[in-house]
Amino acid sequence: MIEKGFNQLYWGFLFTMLDFRIQGFDVLPDFVGYLLFASGFGILAANSMYFKKASKLNIPMIILSIFTIYERPKQEPGINIDLLGSIVGIVSLILGLLIIYYLFAGVKEMSVNVHQDIYEEADIRWRQYLMLQIAVMLGFVIIFIPFLNFLYIIGLLAASVVLMFVIMGFMKRCGEQLANNP
Known part of the structure; x- marks a missing residue:
């Protein structure tokens, strides 16, 4: 069961860390990732109280992530700031950090x-x-610096993809090693 729990977390990271949109639709929706996290946390909860804590915080993220399945593509040039979207984004960031912690x-x-x-x-x-x-x-500060903003975004994208694969590999190893010798 431990290996299955970590396998759920493995796939959850793929969906939550990789954001790929076509015509505004998220091809790998975070919603699915948080459902996979919920399954993994449920399986692993008997092994650590921290998985129970993560599971409780994961519930609001499932709900919040439903609203990100479709985001209307931006039509106007420039930067648009949406107050409600910013608040939801900050809450999601804090919850997401706590879940991963x-x-x-x-x-x-x-x-x-x-x-x-x-x-x-x-x-x-x-x-x-x-x-x-x-x-x-x-990055929200660096976007205002011409040329550097482009390089920074490319670097962030590369770092994010690399870290996603590193964490996924780590989840796979956790499942294999902790299941064989808990």
Whole structure:
């Protein structure tokens, strides 16, 4: 069951970290990712209280992510700021950070006395995820700097995709190693 739980988290990261839209529709909707997280947290909850905490915070994210399945493509040039969208975005960011923090804390708790390598890597992956989110927030300032904004966005995109695959690989290893020797 542990391996299945981590497999759900594996796929959840694919849907939540990769944003690909066609005509405003999210091809890999976050909604599906948060449902996969819910399934994974439910399976792993007996192994760590942190998965239970993540599960509780995941519920509002499922609801909030429904509204991001379709986003009308921007028609006017320039930057449009939507107050309600900004508030929802900030709440989603905070909830998302807490969910991922608890996820990695749960991995650390499961591996503390058995798999020191997984314990240490969970800490590293959490810090990398946090740094990526801070870099994304910094992007809202950098978008106003010509030329640098383009390079920054390309760098963020590359870093995000690389980190997504690294975290997914880590979830796969957690499932294999913690299931064989919990």
